[in-house]
Amino acid sequence: MDLNTYYITINPVGLTGAPARRYQEQVHEHLRWIHRTISGAILLNCIRRPNFPIEIRPHPLAECNATGGGEAKPVGAGNRGFVTYTPGYFGHSGVCATSDGANTSGRIFDEILFHELVHVFRNATGMWSQSPLLGWGMRQYDDNEEFIAVLCTNIYLSDRSNKIKSGLRDGHRGYGAMSAADAGRFRLFINSASALPLIKQFCADNPIFTKALSDKLPNIDYNPVADYLRFPALCEACSIFGKYNDRKKFDDFLRANGVMAAVIEQLTNPLRVPGK
Numbered sequence: 001m002d003l004n005t006y007y008i009t010i011n012p013v014g015l016t017g018a019p020a021r022r023y024q025e026q027v028h029e030h031l032r033w034i035h036r037t038i039s040g041a042i043l044l045n046c047i048r049r050p051n052f053p054i055e056i057r058p059h060p061l062a063e064c065n066a067t068g069g070g071e072a073k074p075v076g077a078g079n080r081g082f083v084t085y086t087p088g089y090f091g092h093s094g095v096c097a098t099s100d101g102a103n104t105s106g107r108i109f110d111e112i113l114f115h116e117l118v119h120v121f122r123n124a125t126g127m128w129s130q131s132p133l134l135g136w137g138m139r140q141y142d143d144n145e146e147f148i149a150v151l152c153t154n155i156y157l158s159d160r161s162n163k164i165k166s167g168l169r170d171g172h173r174g175y176g177a178m179s180a181a182d183a184g185r186f187r188l189f190i191n192s193a194s195a196l197p198l199i200k201q202f203c204a205d206n207p208i209f210t211k212a213l214s215d216k217l218p219n220i221d222y223n224p225v226a227d228y229l230r231f232p233a234l235c236e237a238c239s240i241f242g243k244y245n246d247r248k249k250f251d252d253f254l255r256a257n258g259v260m261a262a263v264i265e266q267l268t269n270p271l272r273v274p275g276k
């Protein structure tokens with residue numbers, strides 16, 4: 001993977017000699033892992049633009065964190081993308097290491113980097129907006145941009161061309177595993193009424209990226225973007241059910257739209273009833 005093609009620079013700020021070279025090699029390797037997958041190649045191709053170069057540099061604090069977004073260029077006009085990411089933090093002896101095997105979802109090197117690159121992508125396309133409110137059922141995502149970053153990383157985790165990975169992450173507060181009730185297809189729309197408008201907005205903001213995620217990864221276990229773009233009426237029905245908890249209305253809608261009884265059963269059983 002040629003970094004120049006993607007206008008990416010790996011800058012080992014604060015490091016010299018062998019540690020600086022090691023930093024560049026490790027980050028480049030993790031970018032290669034992302035680039036080899038379908039969803040990763042889509043993300044990198046949608047980010048790349050000559051007027052928005054990206055700098056990846058070490059995270060400045062010794063804490064279990066990484067950041068990504070847009071910033072003013074140090075020289076010249078305009079903005080650039082940045083990621084602060086230190087691979088060592090996420091290794092066996094790093095500040096993010098876990099000894100009990102819990103809280104590991106979305107926490108492998110490339111998964112962390114992918115998440116931050118989604119933040120860069122939203123800045124590169126001028127669509128960064130934390131303001132749309134998340135409903136109570138989505139409070140674990142903190143804000144709209146974290147929802148989008150976690151959502152896309154979960155699609156990356158479900159992408160079958162991504163061979164070495166953890167599991168679906170349940171939100172932005174820690175690295176817990178998503179429950180089976182939340183991971184099922186269409187469950188996102190059922191479990192929170194605010195999910196559908198947010199996904200709709202994301203698809204309107206970034207049509208090329210979301211369409212590619214849908215077209216190239218239509219039948220993976222977790223891809224609410226594809227589910228929305230391919231089955232908008234069904235997502236609408238799920239959202240209505242989640243909002244009004246009206247099982248009859250939901251069943252009637254599905255039947256009226258030719259959804260088979262077996263599929264209805266699979267979708268609705270066991271339904272997590274809001275508020276219970």
Ligand SMILES: [Zn+2]
Pocket residue numbers: 115116119146149
């Ligand atoms: Zn984030």
